[in-house]
Amino acid sequence: MKNIQTTSLRVANNQLLILDQQALPQQQNWLNAQSTEQLVDHILQLRVRGAPLIGLSASLLLALQAEQGMPLAQLGASMQALSASRPTAVNLMNNLARMHQAMQQTDFVSAMSIQALRLIDEDKQLCEGIAQAGLARVTPNSRLLTHCNTGGLATAGVGTALGVIRRAHEAGLIKQVWVDETRPLLQGGRLTAWELGELTIPYQLICDSMAASLMAKGEVDAVWVGADRIAANGDVANKIGTYSLAVLAKFHGIPFYVAAPSTTHDPACPNGDAIVIEQRADQEVTGVTGSFGAVQWAPIDAKVYNPAFDVTPASLISGWVLDTGVVTPAQVAAGFFQPSK
Numbered sequence: 001m002k003n004i005q006t007t008s009l010r011v012a013n014n015q016l017l018i019l020d021q022q023a024l025p026q027q028q029n030w031l032n033a034q035s036t037e038q039l040v041d042h043i044l045q046l047r048v049r050g051a052p053l054i055g056l057s058a059s060l061l062l063a064l065q066a067e068q069g070m071p072l073a074q075l076g077a078s079m080q081a082l083s084a085s086r087p088t089a090v091n092l093m094n095n096l097a098r099m100h101q102a103m104q105q106t107d108f109v110s111a112m113s114i115q116a117l118r119l120i121d122e123d124k125q126l127c128e129g130i131a132q133a134g135l136a137r138v139t140p141n142s143r144l145l146t147h148c149n150t151g152g153l154a155t156a157g158v159g160t161a162l163g164v165i166r167r168a169h170e171a172g173l174i175k176q177v178w179v180d181e182t183r184p185l186l187q188g189g190r191l192t193a194w195e196l197g198e199l200t201i202p203y204q205l206i207c208d209s210m211a212a213s214l215m216a217k218g219e220v221d222a223v224w225v226g227a228d229r230i231a232a233n234g235d236v237a238n239k240i241g242t243y244s245l246a247v248l249a250k251f252h253g254i255p256f257y258v259a260a261p262s263t264t265h266d267p268a269c270p271n272g273d274a275i276v277i278e279q280r281a282d283q284e285v286t287g288v289t290g291s292f293g294a295v296q297w298a299p300i301d302a303k304v305y306n307p308a309f310d311v312t313p314a315s316l317i318s319g320w321v322l323d324t325g326v327v328t329p330a331q332v333a334a335g336f337f338q339p340s341k
């Protein structure tokens with residue numbers, strides 16, 4: 001396979017490497033992801049994260065495993081293990097479905113490599129499409145609030161919500177970005193702050209609990225977030241904390257946009273209640289772990305509730321900003337995301 005380089009993925013000399021997103025921003029460590037077990041662990045530990053990026057990394061590894069002579073039965077087992085690593089991310093499922101189709105070809109080795117590279121190129125185009133569609137919803141001198149990390153680290157391109165913010169900044173539309181730190185894993189405080197700093201986009205980092213008072217003071221013009229899955233009724237699963245921002249935005253009359261590739265839409269999922277929400281380790285809440293080591297502040301026997309995602313009902317969303325354009329609440333009410341008849 002040809003060499004590939006994105007913000008957080010690298011194929012060099014037919015080896016897959018990932019940028020450890022748990023070590024950022026203090027350290028930029030590129031780690032091997034040569035085996036299914038290694039990549040599954042990177043995904044489970046969020047060293048590889050972001051629904052789009054997870055699907056792309058899994059596809060690249062499968063293509064490399066095929067090139068290295070892995071028999072079809074083992075490729076199937078590898079695909080199964082990878083698909084189980086992040087059940088909420090429909091991008092992963094969609095990508096693997098396309099890789100599975102390639103696996104059925106007589107020359108599956110070549111077909112899988114072509115498919116994996118095509119998915120990378122498509123994701124870059126999807127990001128650009130989202131950004132261009134989103135630009136129309138960004139007013140001049142905007143102060144935008146974002147949650148989690150939705151930039152180049154989570155995709156192969158400029159990102160989803162952060163891609164809109166990046167292109168809007170380039171168009172001179174951004175006054176500043178409010179960055180939710182995004183407890184417990186701090187994707188905002190560690191990753192979005194790092195990405196915006198690298199892009200010299202003005203931002204201020206806030207604790208998640210500070211968003212409400214900012215909105216009450218009229219300091220937020222719109223909220224932009226990403227998605228793990230869009231259900232057939234327009235409900236959206238995304239990083240925990242997204243739902244509370246949507247409720248706050250509704251209360252304060254602030255537009256709330258979900259930016260995602262159209263591949264995030266899952267017509268087979270009827271509504272948000274049908275979305276599997278991963279429960280994660282207590283230690284993520286009782287302390288913090290990073291490249292500096294680990295600090296535990298809660299009682300060692302603390303009982304913890306740590307869902308990785310929450311669901312935002314369609315009724316709280318002002319627009320679904322896809323690569324195919326902005327979907328309005330009226331379109332969703334008319335069945336835009338329903339399975340085609």
Ligand SMILES: CSC[C@H]1O[C@H](OP(=O)(O)O)[C@H](O)[C@@H]1O
Nearest residue numbers: 049050051150154226227238239
């Ligand atoms: C590209 S949309 C943002 C993506 O990242 C968040 O998840 P995580 O940081 O746990 O990988 C969010 O849920 C979306 O999947």
